[in-house]
Structures are given as C-alpha cells and as structure tokens.
Amino acid sequence: MPRNLSAWIDLTLQLFVMLLLIIVLWSYNPFLAATSFVLWLCLAGFAHERCRDRSVRFERYCKSVIANVNELMNYAMDRLPQAIFVVDAEGRIQWASSQADTFLGETPEHDTDIKDYWPNVILEPIWGTDGEYVFAHEDHYYQVKYRPVKFAVHQPEYMVLFVEDVTHVEELRSEYNASRTVICCIQIDNYDEVMQGQTEAERAGLLLAVNQALGTWLKNLGGFLKRVNEDLYVAVLERKELDRAMAEKFDVLDKVRQIQSTNRLPVTLSMGVAVAEGQTMAELGRQAQAGLDLALGRGGDQVAVSIGGKTQFFGGRAKAVEKHTRVKARVVAHAIEEIMESSDAVYIMGHHNEDYDSFGAAVGVAEMAKSLDKPVHIVLSDMNEGIGKIEEYMRSKEEYDGLLVHASDVSTLDALSPVLFVVDTHIPHLVADPTLLERVNQVVVIDHHRRSEQFIKNPLLVYIEPASSSTSELVTELLMYFSDDMRVSRLAATALYSGIVVDTKNFAVQTGVRTFDAAAYLRRSGADPVVVRHLFRSDYDTTVALARAEAHAQFFAGGLIATAIPSNVPNIQVIAAQTADSLLRIEKARMSIVVFALKEGTVGISARSTGELNVQVIMEHFGGGGHQNVAGAQVKGRTVESVFAEAIEEAKAYIEEYDQDESDSAAGR
Secondary structure (H helix, E strand, O other), X not given: OHHHHHHHHHHHHHHHHHHHHHHHHHOOOHHHHHHHHHHHHHHHHHHHXXXXXXXXXXXXXXXXXXXXXXXXXXXXXXXOOOEEEEEEOOOEEEEEOOOHHHHHOOOOOOOOEHHHOOOOOOOHHHOOOOEEEEEEEOOEEEEEEEEEEOOOOOOOOEEEEEEEEOHHHHHHHHHHHHXXXXXXXXXXXXXXXXXXXXXXXXHHHHHHHHXXXXXXXXXXXXXXXXXXXXXXXXXXXXXHHHHHHHHOOOOHHHHHHOOEOOOOOEOOEEEEEEEOOOOOHHHHHHHHHHHHHHHHHOOOOEEEEEEOOEEEEEEOOOOOOOOOOOHHHHHHHHHHHHHHHHOOEEEEEOEOOOOHHHHHHHHHHHHXXXXXXXXXXXXXXXXXXXXXXXXXXXXXXXXXXXXXXXXXXXXXXXXXXXXXEEEOOOOHHHEOOHHHHHHOOEEEEEEOOOOOOOOOOOOOEEEEOOOOOOHHHHHHXXXXXXXXXXXXOHHHHHHHHHHHHHHOOOOOOOOOHHHHHHHHHHHHOOOOHHHHHHHOOOOHHHHHHHHHHHHOOEEEOOOEEEEEEOOOOOOHHHHHHHHHHHHOOOOOOOEEEEEEEOOOOEEEEEEEEOOOOOHHHHHHHOOOEEOOOEEEEEEEOOOHHHHHHHHHHHHHHHHHHHHHXXXXXXXXX
C-alpha cells in the first residue's frame, strides 16, 4: 500500500505541473489550451483508476499471501525433492522435513543419531562450514549440502543438511569414468640381451611367445594391441579394464618373465599407461611414452600408471639386466666432453649428506674437467660426516686446492656459461645445493638409482643405468672413453674405488662383469685398497652403537630382519646403513630395515635386500627411493615407533605377496 501511495503522489505532482503549463498556454492560444485541458482530465482519470486498481490488488495480496506465509513455506518445504535435517554437534536429528521418510524408510524420531541411518555421513570435519559432498549408502548415492545455523551467543550450534538422491548422476559419472580411453606403451626392455646369439628361428619363436602372452592379456581386457616395432607395442583399452589389470598387479609381467631365450635370460616388459582426463590424444600419447621412459629409467620390468597427476608403479621385481656392451658409455663420454668444452666452468654435486659413491663419482667428473683445463668445483652439503676422512685428506693436497667448496661459497656465479653435473641422485630436493640447481641452466645427470617420479627439470643430458653397481662405476667407464690421453690421479682412483666398494658391499651385491672391469681400471690407475680400508674404519662409539642396534634386531617370517635406533647418536646415518648391511649377513635374511631418529623430529629408514626383493618399492611408500637392493627414506612429524611398525607391515605384506606370486608362477611352469 505505501508503494502505491508513493506512486500516486508522484503522478499528482506531474499532473499539477502539466496543469500550470496549460494555464500559461491559455494566454497564447485558448483553443489549444482547452484541448490540452480535456486530454489532461482523461490522463488524470486514467492515472487515478490505475493507482486504485493496484492498491486493491496489493491489499488482496496482503490478505491472502502474507497472512498465510508460514503455511505456504511449510507446504513448499514438504514438497521439496530434498530431505532437510537439522542436527546438533553430536549428529542427533533435531528436526526433519516430511521428505525424510522417503530417504530413510521411516520418519526419524527426535534426537536420533543420523548415523544410525547413514553411517557414512560426515559431520565432524565439516562442522561450521558451507559446502557439499556425496556419500554412498547401500546401492544409493546421496548429495549433502550443508550450512551452519547461527544463533545468539551461548546458544547450541546446529547444522542444516539438504540431502538429495543422486544415484542416477553418480552412475552416469561412474560409467563415464569407466569408459575413458587408456593408452599403454609396452616395450621389451631387454630385447637386445635376450636376442643376442640366437638364430632367426629362435628369435621368431621368442617373439611369438611374447606376442601370444600380450595378445591373450589384452583380449581378456577387451583391449586392442598393435606392434609398431620389433620391441615396441601400443595398446588401447578402457579405464574399467585398467582397474582390473591394476587389481591383478599386471600379472602379464610375471607370465612374460617365464619366457626364456636359449641364453637363459628371461624376457621382461616395461609399460607406460596414461588415462584420458581431458587432454588431447596427442597429449595422452606423450604422457604414456613419458611413463614408459620412467619405467625404463627405474630398471624395467614394471608398469608406470599415470592417473590424476599421480604415478603408480607395479612390478619391478626382476633385477636390472647388465648391458654387455659399453656403446652407450662411449657415446655419453664423448657428449660430456663436448659439453665441457663449450662451458667456461664446471660445478659438480651429489646428494645431501654425501656418501663415498656420491663423492667418488664427483671426483671422477672433476678429473674429466681438469683434463680439459676447465675451472671445476665440487659443491658439498653442510652435512657430510660420512666422507670426513677422504675430504680432509683431499684438502691437504695442493693439487686439489679450491676443488671442494660449500653451498655458501657459490652464492654468486662468475661464469657466463657454467655446466652443473649432478651425480648419484636425480631428485631435485635431495641435491647438495638446490638453489644452485635453479641458477644453472645446463645440467647433466649421472645416476644408478631407479628413476623416481620426481626428476630434475629439463636436463641437458641424462645417463641413468640401474643395472650398474654404483655411480662411481658409471663415471669410471666414462673416464675410460673420455679421451685417449686421460690420466686418473691416484687419489681420484681411490675415491672412485671406495665408492664401488661401498655400494657393492665389498663386491658382494649388484656386482657384474663391468663392475670388476671398472675396479681393474682403477687399480691400474693407482687406487689403493689399503687407503680404502683405512677410510672405512669406525671409532669405538660407532662400533658400540652398531652392536647395540644389531642386538635389538627382530627376525620376522619371510626373511625380514629389522631394528630401531630411537635416540639420535653421532653418525647415525652411517651407523644405520652399516647395521642394515650387517643384518643381511644373518642366515636366511632376505631384507633388512633399520629405522632411526634424526634431528628436528625426522625419522630415517635404511633398507637393504640380498637382491631377490625390491626394497625401493617399500621406501617409495614413505616418500623415499633408491636402488632395488639399497634404498632409504626420511619421514617428518612421526615417531620412530610408528614408522617402525608401519615399515614392518609394509615389508611383510610385500614379501607375502612376492612369495605368493612366485609359488603361483612355479606351479604354472
């Protein structure tokens, strides 16, 4: 009513102004003024009638609608397709709309816990916030939109839940996800090795067996397989079939591994799998190829599945096959020589808290740079107690003056075109100086660890050989082919030799023909085993700590032996590594795990294997990595006890699954 009254006042003012204009017009033209006055009367009557009509309608609205607004709101709420619940902080229903019985099957009583009907309803994490989520109950999916109810201070808090059945939408979503395209790049990763020395008939028979195994596997999954090269295949399947393959842990790897050539080498496969999630087919193909490269870089015999921006790994049980030729080493050595020639400074660094393998490889690369008369520096991390003896010995030699520097010493780079060599690691945050990695554009990576998902971005050259015993072995082979007049100093040869000795556990683990060739080359260059033995001598406190850790070790079924070092002691990482190595010498031990306390609430894990089991897979569960036989991880914000218990459960589950698969494979042969 006030709104219509306001409109009539406005119209009256306008009519009054128009009347004044008509009066003025009368003095100039009475006839025209009279005509205007008649029109004015008509307009005034029409305006008055319209305002009266609107006033009557508004009055009727007030009597019929506003007076019954509560009844109308209740009627609308009862007819909503959603069920409305008001719950307290304990999840008890304080009020529910009449639609609640269609969702719950009965009308809920006051103060009933809503989880008695829907156990999967979430309340605690969302309390006091706005949002929505979907939960499942029996064969239905329900969407919940939640809003807090705010009252005065000291009043009880409530939440309003708007619940709607979205089963049909979720089924369509699930059907869409299950039908998404999956591209799989498959490669026989040891093709050259298994084919070596075979006749054409034997090669054809071997490839036929592999093709049949892959064809049967893809046929059962309803997928399409196409061979595009001698050792390369491309497969296309649906996401639901990929889920089935993942549930079966890609058992085709085990089936193909049973196929052996006449030279007794088993055939192994590597796969890169990518799931379509909005990218183009070209991008999907590149993602699958990147997954294949990642699987190959980790040593092969495994599958890298990329889903939702994360990569999952399956397999990785077979040992990385040692290459019989050094063609790649020769090619890489010549490429490194060209890179060093075109640069005006060479920087080298390993991983944080360097060991003898990392340091020895860095010294070997420094020898290459020195032979080309290039300025060279080895950048060390702030924590490197493990190499304290050889570092001190090298600093005392005049010819190595200025070679060893710390991160603070290279805060500014004077070189216009420097090159950075990263050895014994390829994970960015594990390098000795991550800031240097960001400042140098040309980066060369040399490593023997299985490739992880995290990798240095845009490296100029990558040389990763998981079959190699150590990075020092790789660098030694590069020195053999670097140049004809290459001469390795006695100290550098000793550093490289110590790196090989450490990672092979004195030539007992992951040792191949090329390992002994590299060691022989270093001995001819002057490597001194007596000095190496002196470097590895430990003091009394370390020996006692090592003995205590071994004394508290526990032996579990399946060949797992583990111990924990709850207190932080000097050289704890060295002690943990030595303990893990020592525990493997116990009869029937197949895997050793040592959990130890580090500084600032960090827990470390050292894991070792005799070669049969892959400890890298277990350490990746804790965010770490390493090699198949040697791996580790660091966990922040956890206690030694909790990490120890979880590591034991993970290792036991892995061993049980591995032994089960091995028994199944043996039964099938």
